[in-house]
Amino acid sequence: MPVTFCTFVAMSNIKPSLVKGTRDFSPQEMVKRNHIFDTIKTVFKKYGYAEIQTPTMENLSTLTGKYGDEGDKLIFKILNSGDFLSKANPELLANANSQKLISSISEKALRYDLTVPFARYVVMHQNDISLPFKRFQVQPVWRADRPQKGRYREFYQCDVDVVGSDSLLNEAEFVLIYQEALSNLGLKDFTIKLNNRKILSGIAEIIGKPELIIDMTVAIDKLDKIGLDGVSKELLERGFTAADLEKLKPVILLQGSNDEKLNSLRAVLAESATGMNGIAEIETVFRYIKGLLQSNPELNPDLELDITLARGLNYYTGCIFEVKTNEAAMGSIGGGGRYDDLTGMFGLKGLTGVGISFGADRIYDVLLELNLFPESVAAGTKVLISNFDEAAELYALPIVQQLRNANIAAELYPSAAKLKKQMSYADAKNIPFVILIGSDEMQSGELTLKDMHSGQQDKLSLEAIIEKIKD
Amino acid sequence: MPVTFCTFVAMSNIKPSLVKGTRDFSPQEMVKRNHIFDTIKTVFKKYGYAEIQTPTMENLSTLTGKYGDEGDKLIFKILNSGDFLSKANPELLANANSQKLISSISEKALRYDLTVPFARYVVMHQNDISLPFKRFQVQPVWRADRPQKGRYREFYQCDVDVVGSDSLLNEAEFVLIYQEALSNLGLKDFTIKLNNRKILSGIAEIIGKPELIIDMTVAIDKLDKIGLDGVSKELLERGFTAADLEKLKPVILLQGSNDEKLNSLRAVLAESATGMNGIAEIETVFRYIKGLLQSNPELNPDLELDITLARGLNYYTGCIFEVKTNEAAMGSIGGGGRYDDLTGMFGLKGLTGVGISFGADRIYDVLLELNLFPESVAAGTKVLISNFDEAAELYALPIVQQLRNANIAAELYPSAAKLKKQMSYADAKNIPFVILIGSDEMQSGELTLKDMHSGQQDKLSLEAIIEKIKD
Numbered sequence: 009m010p011v012t013f014c015t016f017v018a019m020s021n022i023k024p025s026l027v028k029g030t031r032d033f034s035p036q037e038m039v040k041r042n043h044i045f046d047t048i049k050t051v052f053k054k055y056g057y058a059e060i061q062t063p064t065m066e067n068l069s070t071l072t073g074k075y076g077d078e079g080d081k082l083i084f085k086i087l088n089s090g091d092f093l094s095k096a097n098p099e100l101l102a103n104a105n106s107q108k109l110i111s112s113i114s115e116k117a118l119r120y121d122l123t124v125p126f127a128r129y130v131v132m133h134q135n136d137i138s139l140p141f142k143r144f145q146v147q148p149v150w151r152a153d154r155p156q157k158g159r160y161r162e163f164y165q166c167d168v169d170v171v172g173s174d175s176l177l178n179e180a181e182f183v184l185i186y187q188e189a190l191s192n193l194g195l196k197d198f199t200i201k202l203n204n205r206k207i208l209s210g211i212a213e214i215i216g217k218p219e220l221i222i223d224m225t226v227a228i229d230k231l232d233k234i235g236l237d238g239v240s241k242e243l244l245e246r247g248f249t250a251a252d253l254e255k256l257k258p259v260i261l262l263q264g265s266n267d268e269k270l271n272s273l274r275a276v277l278a279e280s281a282t283g284m285n286g287i288a289e290i291e292t293v294f295r296y297i298k299g300l301l302q303s304n305p306e307l308n309p310d311l312e313l314d315i316t317l318a319r320g321l322n323y324y325t326g327c328i329f330e331v332k333t334n335e336a337a338m339g340s341i342g343g344g345g346r347y348d349d350l351t352g353m354f355g356l357k358g359l360t361g362v363g364i365s366f367g368a369d370r371i372y373d374v375l376l377e378l379n380l381f382p383e384s385v386a387a388g389t390k391v392l393i394s395n396f397d398e399a400a401e402l403y404a405l406p407i408v409q410q411l412r413n414a415n416i417a418a419e420l421y422p423s424a425a426k427l428k429k430q431m432s433y434a435d436a437k438n439i440p441f442v443i444l445i446g447s448d449e450m451q452s453g454e455l456t457l458k459d460m461h462s463g464q465q466d467k468l469s470l471e472a473i474i475e476k477i478k479d
Numbered sequence: 480m481p482v483t484f485c486t487f488v489a490m491s492n493i494k495p496s497l498v499k500g501t502r503d504f505s506p507q508e509m510v511k512r513n514h515i516f517d518t519i520k521t522v523f524k525k526y527g528y529a530e531i532q533t534p535t536m537e538n539l540s541t542l543t544g545k546y547g548d549e550g551d552k553l554i555f556k557i558l559n560s561g562d563f564l565s566k567a568n569p570e571l572l573a574n575a576n577s578q579k580l581i582s583s584i585s586e587k588a589l590r591y592d593l594t595v596p597f598a599r600y601v602v603m604h605q606n607d608i609s610l611p612f613k614r615f616q617v618q619p620v621w622r623a624d625r626p627q628k629g630r631y632r633e634f635y636q637c638d639v640d641v642v643g644s645d646s647l648l649n650e651a652e653f654v655l656i657y658q659e660a661l662s663n664l665g666l667k668d669f670t671i672k673l674n675n676r677k678i679l680s681g682i683a684e685i686i687g688k689p690e691l692i693i694d695m696t697v698a699i700d701k702l703d704k705i706g707l708d709g710v711s712k713e714l715l716e717r718g719f720t721a722a723d724l725e726k727l728k729p730v731i732l733l734q735g736s737n738d739e740k741l742n743s744l745r746a747v748l749a750e751s752a753t754g755m756n757g758i759a760e761i762e763t764v765f766r767y768i769k770g771l772l773q774s775n776p777e778l779n780p781d782l783e784l785d786i787t788l789a790r791g792l793n794y795y796t797g798c799i800f801e802v803k804t805n806e807a808a809m810g811s812i813g814g815g816g817r818y819d820d821l822t823g824m825f826g827l828k829g830l831t832g833v834g835i836s837f838g839a840d841r842i843y844d845v846l847l848e849l850n851l852f853p854e855s856v857a858a859g860t861k862v863l864i865s866n867f868d869e870a871a872e873l874y875a876l877p878i879v880q881q882l883r884n885a886n887i888a889a890e891l892y893p894s895a896a897k898l899k900k901q902m903s904y905a906d907a908k909n910i911p912f913v914i915l916i917g918s919d920e921m922q923s924g925e926l927t928l929k930d931m932h933s934g935q936q937d938k939l940s941l942e943a944i945i946e947k948i949k950d
Contacts, residue, residue, distance in 0.1 A: 027538055032531065032532070038531060060503065061503070063497060066498060070495055085558040087558050089555070101573070105564070109564065129503055132497070133505065175894045301880065302880075355494075388524065388527070405770030405771045406771065408771070417524050417525050422644045
């Protein structure tokens with residue numbers, strides 16, 4: 009039960025508030041968030057990835073033009089310091105032309121994702137890093153989106169990428185990273201979907217409409233919702249012919265095991281070198297995963313070849329990943345893929361990369377819904393020592409320190425408040441044990457330990473208490 | 480030796496750069512920074528403090544007016560999204576009046592410190608938190624300062640505060656938090672300076688010039704640099720009389736042990752209730768520390784009463800802290816104090832707080848200079864498995880996974896590159912062990928383990944390797 013500030017008077021004329029779309033995180037939320045970040049980072053490290061961080065602010069020119077026109081509008085710009093209007097074009101000022109004025113009054117902006125800053129990092133530090141460069145990055149990003157349920161203006165991204173290696177072993181290991189991190193978080197039923205841009209290119213190529221690859225994928229993706237007739241109708245609207253539809257049918261209706269799907273695709277794509285290449289890549293990834301898991305047959309990722317998977321199609325050039333939980337109604341909780349020219353935007357050509365990211369905010373909501381946060385995660389202070397009076401306080405001073413010396417998070421209530429208040433404090437902070445020290449305890453040296461869950465009280469020596477609480 | 484991108488051509492017309500005063504953190508820097516943050520956070524938790532986080536962006540109105548006029552100028556403002564000029568006053572636009580225009584084109588700003596957001600947090604969540612509220616917060620802040628050596632526009636603050644408790648036990652525990660955290664970081668010789676605003680008030684009161692308290696403290700603080708004559712001259716310039724100087728002399732020349740200093744002050748301040756109160760507070764803090772350390776006589780903080788300590792004098796109302804390392808030339812590496820009205824700025828009166836902060840960037844520089852980062856901290860990947868050819872790669876797949884299952888950070892080099900390149904990669908990443916797998920190894924099942932420090936090679940079973948590397 010939280011103790012409130014009933015004795016204080018809040019002036020009604022000043023009401024602080026949060027910026028729309030941003031959040032405070034309470035101690036209870038922070039331990040849960042850290043549990044997610046720590047679990048994911050531990051797995052990243054085990055697979056040889058190392059952490060970097062980039063600044064919150066980037067030059068506006070670094071970000072502009074990387075996310076499309078819509079993206080550019082969603083970048084938070086920082087007003088230049090000092091007399092920022094002195095450099096502004098008077099005509100634009102007079103016409104109140106906001107969009108054209110931006111570049112003359114703002115040179116900096118907030119990070120919009122972790123990918124562009126990573127590309128900048130690789131280019132700027134190219135002489136200091138060794139390839140392949142395996143990095144992870146867990147930092148907030150900002151988008152001036154309209155806030156809504158589950159969509160924030162400040163949120164964390166957890167990205168893990170390797171640049172400078174075209175080996176498909178990387179793709180295979182990303183599947184295992186998903187498998188291990190999400191399992192360690194307690195998720196039991198999730199599907200890791202896999203696709204390859206080259207398969208999609210191959211299909212569009214076979215039909216003779218490579219330029220319609222995105223229209224094709226968007227339409228096929230709706231099969232579950234609108235059925236074959238709906239998809240066919242949409243494909244016709246998007247510029248495909250009835251003859252194209254005949255060729256596409258086996259692709260749209262692709263089903264069965266991954267092997268069965270690959271067999272069907274092999275027939276359809278036989279004449280497309282690109283398409284066959286995509287199939288070969290998927291097979292290689294599967295082979296690597298099998299090899300890696302040889303000694304772990306119990307780890308069997310639910311891996312699904314899904315050729316409707318099209319996330320970031322403009323961007324990805326090889327494998328594409330997406331993870332969906334089947335235990336809660338939630339969009340994807342992770343995704344990624346290979347991109348063949350990450351650093352080209354900053355003039356460094358020919359560097360291939362592949363990476364995935366975890367949707368930490370969505371994972372948080374899923375774990376909460378499924379009650380998957382371990383109880384130990386809530387543990388802050390392990391034991392509170394009550395404070396009855398000056399003598400008891402004095403007696404308690406070395407005791408609280410000895411508990412801390414034993415690596416037990418401990419507090420001595422800082423004043424001789426009413427016991428009820430001290431107990432409420434322990435309750436509100438979810439402190440599992442309270443040590444009560446009265447005159448009996450000071451005389452005998454045996455302290456009263458109260459278990460706040462069961463209510464049980466025992467008289468124990470400090471050594472026994474340390475032994476008991478440590479477990 | 481880092482492998483460079485010699486095969487790539489960088490176009491010279493695009494040169495990405497960092498925003499002035501901001502930094503990228505490389506993997507090597509991140510592990511060191513995390514070592515500092517983790518060490519400090521572990522101590523915070525042991526003393527019963529819990530983590531919170533607040534958003535990067537606050538409403539501009541939340542921050543404005545809290546840091547003085549100079550501070551207001553150093554706040555990074557965020558340009559409103561969309562047609563931000565539509566709400567602007569045309570006259571201010573026409574006159575290009577930057578400062579007056581700000582409030583109509585910017586409603587949000589970057590966090591300038593962690594204290595004001597914390598005050599906002601406490602006021603907004605007053606019904607959810609229990610008092611005393613013990614929180615820590617480790618997040619970056621931004622200031623549009625002129626960048627210079629050791630001063631950045633983005634830097635981390637590590638703050639730990641308790642609000643809602645006037646017990647001086649809190650002050651005493653902060654001394655121990657400094658002592659324990661800095662010792663755990665490897666620092667051996669540092670001084671924790673302590674002062675009390677009430678002592679300074681008492682001195683100014685005795686002289687009859689309470690309004691000159693800041694002038695007095697600033698002048699006295701220069702004793703080391705300009706000597707008694709210099710200080711006297713400055714005091715005269717700042718409005719004190721020769722008679723005042725006589726009264727101030729015992730204060731300016733205060734020296735000896737803490738007890739001796741307190742005795743001198745007791746004589747000087749006998750007629751100031753406020754001053755005597757300040758002395759009593761310091762004595763209580765010393766008494767609490769002694770009690771806490773009763774079972775840890777080896778922990779003996781170098782605690783110095785320093786009445787020239789005046790940081791944040793406008794703000795602090797009781798004890799004032801500052802920590803200085805004596806092992807390196809560096810300003811203070813931490814500081815803090817008690818403030819009696821933290822949340823008053825947001826309309827919640829009468830809430831007392833006390834807190835300290837750690838200067839993480841300065842501590843980083845000190846640890847680097849003194850070579851105090853433990854070698855284990857550099858540890859990323861523990862072992863690299865070489866990749867000679869397809870057969871060896873296939874053989875290595877379950878092995879790399881078994882190493883990871885044993886919680887050993889392991890990598891399989893992702894392609895059959897030249898051995899020299901693979902070894903350079905291990906060198907550059909500071910990977911201590913390499914497993915070499917050739918045809919001999921595949922036949923016998925005994926793998927060659929190379930210790931990269933000593934160069935020694937041994938043929939061992941995987942189990943033996945895991946046993947050896949785990950240590």
